[in-house]
Amino acid sequence: MHNPGLSRTPTSPRLDGGTEGGQFLFIGVSTGASSIRRIFPRWMQLLGVDAELVGVDVPLRAPTATYREIAARIIGDSRIKGALITAHKIDMLRACHDLFDWLDPYAEICAEVSCLVKREGRLLGYAKDPLSSALALHQFVPEQHWTDEHDVLCLGAGGAAIAISVCLAQRAEAQGSPRRFVLTDILLERLESIRQVHARLETSVQFSYQLCHSATDNDALLRGLPPGSLVINATGLGKDAPGSPLTDNARFPQGGLVWELNYRGERAFMRQALAQAEQKQLHIEDGWAYFLHGWTEVVAEVFGVALDDALFARLADAAGRRAANQDSS
Secondary structure, eight states: OOOOSSOOOOSSOOOSOTTOOEEEEEEESSGGGSTHHHHHHHHHHHHTOOEEEEEEEOOTTOOHHHHHHHHHHHHHOTTEEEEEESTTHHHHHHHHGGGOSEEOHHHHHHTOOSEEEEETTEEEEEOOHHHHHHHHHHTTSOTTGGGSOOEEEEEOOSHHHHHHHHHHHTSOTTTOOOSEEEEEESOHHHHHHHHHHHTTOOOOOEEEEEEOOSHHHHHHHHHTOOTTOEEEEOSOBTTTBSSOSSOTTOOOOTTOEEEEOOSSSOOHHHHHHHHHHHHHTOEEEOSHHHHHHHHHHHHHHHHTOOOOHHHHHHHHHHHOTHHHHTOOO
16 A cells, blocks of 8 residues: 555554553544444454443534533543544634643644543543545545646535645645645634644645535535546535535536545435436545544554554454445444
8 A cells, every 4th residue: 555645653652551441432423323333342352452432422512611521531530541533623622722731743733633542641632534534535546646637625624624635735745636625614714714724734735715605605616626626525414414515406527536424324415426426437435434544543542553554454344344334323
């Protein structure tokens, strides 16, 4: 496998005996619906770790006090070894920045944390999603794809959009990067937040930020993409809420790459792309690989496991592809 642009090399010291178990928190919105509920015990058995997955459901944009209570719980409970955060990455760091003893470089750049680890009494924060994005993209984007003039349209400007845009903006020069990266959102504050992240990068990628109040606004941007462009649904629509960020009249770019970040739910966006797949010669990918890379990177960090391609393949096999299309739990 060629280097997808980011490294798995850990950036903080590890402890010996990384197979120690305990509790692993899953901080999300509706954690009980995730496939990880059945996958996590399989992974722990494979890794030889005696750990329990504990879901923590938090409503979107919860009060600062809620995030601080969770952080205090992690710091104060010796049974808790770490946590994975999904929809609350930005809010968690914003609310608890002073409680962290150390942040990895991508947590500083992206202003978010997706992985919390306790080591020797210290609370460490990581942003693992840029690496997870790079690994997932590598599985379906042709190696020299970005050496041509292809654009990216990312519908949604939340945590996933931050990770993917940072990942693609920091690819090696020889691998190429998108010419233009367009981000849309219904909230101006999200666009301003991601603009601040991009201002910290040194990149040739031209970023554009579009406030889109409706699916028809997104349709119009889709029509302006050159052939071969990448279109991403990073809105959560189709999983966290019903619907799609596009209308059924939207037209995908010829020969385009379509990435539906959802791996479960109704996935209306993916159905729209599939309806045009043959005519437009689209390559369509769902969020299953991204889900697996995101989880395995955090699990490896929390429990001190050396994760490589061979171990990831074993973990992916244990997870079972069936869940991507059929399971809702």
